[in-house]
Amino acid sequence: xxxxxxxxxxxxxxxxWHIIFACFGMAMPFFMAFAExxxxxxxEPLYKDLAKSWAKGVAIFFAVGAVSGTFLSFELGLxxxxxxxHAGPIFGMPFSLEGTAFFIEAIALGIFLYGWxxxxxxxxxxxxxxxxxxxxxxxxxxxxxxxxxNSPSGFDYVNGEFINIDPIAALFNDAWFTxxxxxTFAAFAxxxxxxxxxxxxxxxxxxxxxxxKEALKISLIFAAIAAFAMPITGDIAAKSVAKRQPAKLxxxxxxxxxxxxxxxxxxxxxxxxxNAVEYAIQIPSGLSFLAHGDPDAEVIGLxxxxxxxxxxxxxxxxxxxxxxxxxxxxxxxxILYFYLRWKRKxxxxxxxxxxxxxLATPIGFIALEAGWTVTEVGRQxxxxxxxxxxxxAVTPMPGIQYSLLLVLIIYSFLTAVVIxxxxxxxxxxxxxxxx
Amino acid sequence: MPYTLLVIVILAISLVxxxxxxxxxxxxxxxxxxxxxxxxxTISQAIGPVWxxxxxxxxxxxxxxxxxxxxxxxVFSTALHIPILIFLIGIIARxxxxxxxxxxxxxxxxxxxxxxxxxxxxxxxxxxLGVLLAAIFSGTIQHDITDxxxxxxxxxxxxxxxxxxxxxxxxxxxxxxxxxxxxxxDEEEYKIINTFSKRLLxxxxxxxxxxxxxxxxxxxxxxxxxxxxxxxxxxxxxxTVLVPLIFLYIHKRNNWVLRILSGLQIILILAGWFxxxxxxxxxxxxxxxxxIYEAAAAPETMKVLFWALLIGSCLIFPSLYYLFxxxxxxxxN
Numbered sequence: 126x127x128x129x130x131x132x133x134x135x136x137x138x139x140x141x142w143h144i145i146f147a148c149f150g151m152a153m154p155f156f157m158a159f160a161e162x163x164x165x166x167x168x169e170p171l172y173k174d175l176a177k178s179w180a181k182g183v184a185i186f187f188a189v190g191a192v193s194g195t196f197l198s199f200e201l202g203l204x205x206x207x208x209x210x211h212a213g214p215i216f217g218m219p220f221s222l223e224g225t226a227f228f229i230e231a232i233a234l235g236i237f238l239y240g241w242x243x244x245x246x247x248x249x250x251x252x253x254x255x256x257x258x259x260x261x262x263x264x265x266x267x268x269x270x271x272x273x274x275n276s277p278s279g280f281d282y283v284n285g286e287f288i289n290i291d292p293i294a295a296l297f298n299d300a301w302f303t304x305x306x307x308x309t310f311a312a313f314a315x316x317x318x319x320x321x322x323x324x325x326x327x328x329x330x331x332x333x334x335x336x337x338k339e340a341l342k343i344s345l346i347f348a349a350i351a352a353f354a355m356p357i358t359g360d361i362a363a364k365s366v367a368k369r370q371p372a373k374l375x376x377x378x379x380x381x382x383x384x385x386x387x388x389x390x391x392x393x394x395x396x397x398x399x400n401a402v403e404y405a406i407q408i409p410s411g412l413s414f415l416a417h418g419d420p421d422a423e424v425i426g427l428x429x430x431x432x433x434x435x436x437x438x439x440x441x442x443x444x445x446x447x448x449x450x451x452x453x454x455x456x457x458x459x460i461l462y463f464y465l466r467w468k469r470k471x472x473x474x475x476x477x478x479x480x481x482x483x484l485a486t487p488i489g490f491i492a493l494e495a496g497w498t499v500t501e502v503g504r505q506x507x508x509x510x511x512x513x514x515x516x517x518a519v520t521p522m523p524g525i526q527y528s529l530l531l532v533l534i535i536y537s538f539l540t541a542v543v544i545x546x547x548x549x550x551x552x553x554x555x556x557x558x559x560x
Numbered sequence: 561m562p563y564t565l566l567v568i569v570i571l572a573i574s575l576v577x578x579x580x581x582x583x584x585x586x587x588x589x590x591x592x593x594x595x596x597x598x599x600x601x602t603i604s605q606a607i608g609p610v611w612x613x614x615x616x617x618x619x620x621x622x623x624x625x626x627x628x629x630x631x632x633x634x635v636f637s638t639a640l641h642i643p644i645l646i647f648l649i650g651i652i653a654r655x656x657x658x659x660x661x662x663x664x665x666x667x668x669x670x671x672x673x674x675x676x677x678x679x680x681x682x683x684x685x686x687x688x689l690g691v692l693l694a695a696i697f698s699g700t701i702q703h704d705i706t707d708x709x710x711x712x713x714x715x716x717x718x719x720x721x722x723x724x725x726x727x728x729x730x731x732x733x734x735x736x737x738x739x740x741x742x743x744x745x746d747e748e749e750y751k752i753i754n755t756f757s758k759r760l761l762x763x764x765x766x767x768x769x770x771x772x773x774x775x776x777x778x779x780x781x782x783x784x785x786x787x788x789x790x791x792x793x794x795x796x797x798x799x800t801v802l803v804p805l806i807f808l809y810i811h812k813r814n815n816w817v818l819r820i821l822s823g824l825q826i827i828l829i830l831a832g833w834f835x836x837x838x839x840x841x842x843x844x845x846x847x848x849x850x851x852i853y854e855a856a857a858a859p860e861t862m863k864v865l866f867w868a869l870l871i872g873s874c875l876i877f878p879s880l881y882y883l884f885x886x887x888x889x890x891x892x893n
Contacts, residue, residue, distance in 0.1 A: 181663050181665075184659060184662075184663050185659055185660065185663050187612070188612065188655055188656060188658075188659035189655075189656055189659075191612055191615065191616075191655065192651055192652045192655040192656060193652065194619070195615070195618065195619055195622075195648070195651055195652075196648050196651070196652060198619055198622045198623065199622060199637065199644055199648055200648075201626070202626065202633050202634060202636070202637025202638075203637050203641050203644060203645065206633075206634040206637050206638045207634070209626050209630060209633060209634055209637070210630045210631065210633075210634040211630070213626035213627055213630035213633060213634075213857070214627060214628070214630050214857030214858055214861040215861070217623065217626055217627030217628075217861070217865065218627070218864055218865070218868060220623045220626075220627065221620075221623050221624070221627055221865055221868045221869060221872070222868055222872070223623075224616070224619055224620045224623050224872065225868075225871070225872030225875055225876060227616060227619065228613065228616045228620070228872070228875075228876045228879070228880075229875060229876065229879055231612040231613045231615075231616055232613045232876075232879045232880060232882075232883045233879070234612065235608075235609040235610060235612060235613055235883055235887070236609070236882070236883060236886060238609070239608060239609040239887060240609075240886060243886060243887075244886065288858075290857075290858045290860050290861055291860060292860065292861055292864040292865070293864060520637075520638055520641065521638065521705055522638065522641045522712060523708065528645060531645075531649075535649065535652065535653075539652075539656060542656075542660065546660060546663070546664060546665075549664060549665040549666055550665045552665065553665035553666065
C-alpha cells in the first residue's frame with residue numbers, strides 16, 4: 126500500500142472511530158439528565174436507575190473517546206506534519222478553545238459519575254447538563270477546524286507563504302456554521318437511534334421491563350427531533366458547499382456538465398470514459414433548485430474542474446446517496462413518531478414499532494459516517510482547499526501501513542471489548558429487575 | 561515577543577500540572593505492579609474521578625505546541641514518530657483498561673486482565689514520555705532524512721533516553737505513592753505504601769546516577785553541562801536537598817507537607833531540565849538549535865492563543881478546584 130493511502134486510511138479510521146464515541150459524549154449527557162430530571166420530579170427510583178445505567182455506558186464511551194481524541198491530536202502531526210506546520214497557527218484557535226471545553230466536560234463528568242451521593246440532588250443534575258453543553262461546544266469547535274480545511278480563511282497565501290494570519294477570521298470560516306449545525310443534530314440523531322434501537326431490541330427479546338420502555342421513550346424524543354432537523358440542516362449545508370466547493374458538489378451529485386436547470390441525479394454510477402452518468406434517475410432542474418434555490422440557476426459541473434483537482438467521484442457520490450437516503454428514512458420515522466404521539470396511540474411497545482426502531486439502530490451512525498466521507502473525500506485532493514494538496518502534507522516516515530495495521534488491530538479489539546462490556550451491563554440490569 | 565513569553569509561561573504551567581497530576585496517575589499504575597491487589601481499590605478510588613481531567617493537560621500541551629510553536633510540533637512528530645506512537649498506545653491501553661476495570665458490571669476473572677494491561681501500559685507510557693523528553697534535547701535529531709536509522713531511530717534509541725525513561729518511571733511512581741498515602745484505607749495499607757515510597761525515593765536517586773553514566777558512556781553533553789549551568793544546577797541541588805526532609809516527613813506521616821515537598825521536587829527537576837536548555841526547544845545533531853523565539857508562530861497567533869488560554873484558565877481552574885474539593889479534600893473537612 127502506498128504511504129499516502131495508508132496515511133489517509135489511518136486518519137479515516139481514527140476519525141471515523143473516534144466520532145462515534147464523541148457523538149455519545151455530546152448527546153448522552155442530555156439523555157441522562159432527562160432521566161435524572163424525571164427522577165427528581167417523580168421520585169420514581171426507576172429513573173435514577175436509568176440515569177445511572179446510562180452513565181456507566183457514558184463513562185466507558187467517554188474514556189474511549191478521550192484517549193482516541195488524544196491520539197488524534199498527535200496523529201495530525203504524525204501523519205500530516207507539513208500541514209500542521211502551516212495550518213497549526215491559523216486554525217489552531219478552535220482547538221485551543223476546544224481544549225477548554227473538553228476540560229470542563231471531563232471535570233463535570235467526574236463530578237457527575239462519582240458525585241451521586243456526595244452532592245445536593247440538583248447540583249448533581251446541573252453537573253450532567255454541563256457535561257452535555259461543554260461536549261456540544263467542544264464538538265462545534267472541532268468541526269469549525271474542519272470547516273477551515275474546506276473553506277480556508279484568515280490568511281493571505283502569497284508565493285507559498287502564509288501571511289497576515291488572523292486566527293479569529295479562520296475560526297469563523299464560511300463553512301463552520303453550516304457544518305457545525307448539521308453535525309450537532311447528527312450527533313443527537315445517531316445517538317438517539319442507536320440507544321432507542323438497543324432498548325427496542327431488548328424489549329423484542331422478551332425483557333418486557335418498564336426500564337427499557339422508559340429508556341426507549343426518552344431516547345426517541347431526542348432521536349425524533351434531531352432526525353426531523355437533519356434534511357433541513359443538510360440542505361443549508363449543501364447550499365453552502367455549492368457556493369464554496371463546486372467540485373465537491375459536482376462529485377456528490379455526479380454532475381458532469383455545467384448547465385442551467387441541472388438535474389438531480391439519484392443512484393447511478395459515473396462512466397469516466399465519456400464523462401456521463403449511467404443507470405440513474407434524474408429529476409429535471411432538481412440540482413439547480415437544491416443547490417441555489419432556483420431551478421434556472423447554473424451549476425458548475427465536473428467539466429469545469431481539471432482532472433487533477435477532482436475528488437474521487439464514485440465514493441463521494443455513493444456516500445452522499447447513503448447519507449441522504451438514510452436521512453430521509455430517519456425523517457420519515459420521526460414524522461411517524463410525532464403522528465402517533467399526536468393521535469395518542471398506544472404504540473410504544475407494539476411489535477411492529479419495536480421492530481422498526483430495532484432495525485433503525487445503526488442507520489444514524491451509518492449516515493453520519495457517510496456524511497463525513499462526503500465532507501472529507503469530497504475535499505480531496507486538497508488537505509487545505511485549493512491551497513495545499515494532501516499528498517504534499519504527508520509524513521516522510523515510511524511504512525505507515527504498519528501503523529495503520531496496528532491502529533486497526535487496537536481499535537477492533539477495543540470495539541469488541543466495549544460491545545462485550547455493554548452486554549454485561551445489560552445482563553446486570555436484567556438480573557436486577559427480574560429478581 | 562511578550563505574548564510568546566506569556567504563552568511559554570502557560571505551557572510551563574500545563575507541563576508542571578501534567579507532571580504532577582497526569583503523570584502521577586500513570587505512576588499509580590506502576591505502584592500497582594509492585595504492591596498488587598493490596599492497593600488496587602485505593603488507587604481506583606483515588607484516580608477515578610480525576611484522571612480524565614488530569615489527562616487533558618497533555619492535550620492542552622499538544623494544542624499549544626501546534627498553535628504557537630508549529631515548527632517544534634512538526635519536527636517532533638516526524639523525527640520522533642515511533643516513540644510518540646508507542647507512548648500513545650500506552651495512553652490508549654491504560655485509559656481504557658482503567659475505566660473497563662472500574663465500570664465492568666461484574667467482578668470476575670476479567671479484572672486480572674484489565675489490571676495487567678493498566679499496570680504495564682502505565683509503565684510503557686511513562687517510560688516513553690521520559691524517552692521523548694530526553695530525545696528533544698539530546699542533540700540527536702537530524703535536519704534532513706538521510707536514512708531510516710539515523711533520522712527515525714537514532715534520536716531516541718539511546719541508553720541516555722532510556723535512562724531518563726527509567727528515572728521518570730520511578731519518579732512518577734514515587735509521586736503517586738506520596739499522593740496515595742492520604743487515601744490509604746487502613747494501617748496495613750498505609751505501611752505498605754509508606755515503605756514503598758521510601759524505596760522509590762532511593763530508587764530515583766540511583767536512577768538519576770544512571771543518567772550520568774549513560775551520558776558519559778554515550779558521550780552526550782549532559783554530564784558536562786549539568787555542572788556548568790548554574791541555574792539548573794541550583795534547581796537540581798535543591799531537589800536533592802529535599803530528600804532527607806521528605807524522609808523525615810514520611811516518618812512523621814504528615815501527608816500534606818509531603819505532598820507539597822514532593823510536588824516542589826518534581827517542579828525543581830523539571831525546571832532544571834528545561835533551564836539547562838533554555839531558550840532552546842530542540843537541539844539538532846549538528847548542534848544547531850531551535851529556540852522559543854525562532855519557533856514561535858506569527859505575533860497575531862500568539863496574541864490570540866494567549867487570550868484564548870487565559871479565558872480558558874478562568875473557566876478551568878475554578879472547575880478543577882471544585883472537582884478536587886468534592887473528591888480530594890475530604891480528610892481535611
